[in-house]
Amino acid sequence: MDVEEALRKLRAVRRFRDAPLRDEDLRAILDAGRRAGSSKNLQRWHFIVVRDRATLTELAKVGPFAGHLAGGAAAIALITPDPAGADMPLSVTWDLGRAAQNMTLAAWARGIGSVPATVYDHDLCRSILGYPPDQHCEYLLNFGYPAEERSITRPARIGGRRPLVEVVYYERWGATAPSADRS
Numbered sequence: 001m002d003v004e005e006a007l008r009k010l011r012a013v014r015r016f017r018d019a020p021l022r023d024e025d026l027r028a029i030l031d032a033g034r035r036a037g038s039s040k041n042l043q044r045w046h047f048i049v050v051r052d053r054a055t056l057t058e059l060a061k062v063g064p065f066a067g068h069l070a071g072g073a074a075a076i077a078l079i080t081p082d083p084a085g086a087d088m089p090l091s092v093t094w095d096l097g098r099a100a101q102n103m104t105l106a107a108w109a110r111g112i113g114s115v116p117a118t119v120y121d122h123d124l125c126r127s128i129l130g131y132p133p134d135q136h137c138e139y140l141l142n143f144g145y146p147a148e149e150r151s152i153t154r155p156a157r158i159g160g161r162r163p164l165v166e167v168v169y170y171e172r173w174g175a176t177a178p179s180a181d182r183s
């Protein structure tokens with residue numbers, strides 16, 4: 001799958017087959033994450049891989065929209081210094097987003113779906129994963145082979161994203177669009 005096709009078709013997947021990720025797939029996903037460029041090349045991230053079903057079931061309780069973690073093949077917890085900490089630059093989250101998207105796309109190209117889970121109960125997440133007080137987990141990524149093959153192959157939903165004409169200005173705020181942006 002080429003990059004543009006992957007970007008066009010990429011969708012969040014929340015229902016997975018009950019099958020472990022192949023080791024080479026998991027490694028490729030992690031490798032894609034660690035290869036992301038980061039501000040000043042600081043690479044302020046660690047990734048905790050969770051495959052144990054009991055642990056995934058516990059992690060499904062870290063937030064109101066994290067229930068899908070219970071049915072995934074592997075979760076990767078994205079750990080950084082606390083982005084809300086004193087003097088912590090916004091680039092921490094920019095960098096992590098790049099690593100996360102790399103992982104998501106590397107997975108997608110291998111037929112693996114994924115979806116983020118946002119952490120609301122940080123004490124619970126920390127107690128499950130054991131990262132130290134100076135580290136923080138705002139998001140996990142959940143990976144697995146999609147339960148429905150269709151979720152990998154189906155075209156993007158019409159209306160699923162705002163059109164270019166709504167999100168792009170030229171030269172200056174408010175100046176829209178050559179007609180090509182209107183399709």
Ligand SMILES: Cc1cc2nc3c(=O)[nH]c(=O)nc-3n(C[C@H](O)[C@H](O)[C@H](O)COP(=O)(O)O)c2cc1C
Pocket residue numbers: 010011012013014063065066068115116117118119139160
């Ligand atoms: C920062 C961020 C946090 C998200 N948190 C959750 C989450 O907690 N639970 C969930 O099911 N999806 C979560 N998502 C997935 C979004 O709901 C999904 O990207 C959006 O609905 C678009 O889905 P689509 O690509 O299938 O159109 C999150 C996405 C992002 C970018």
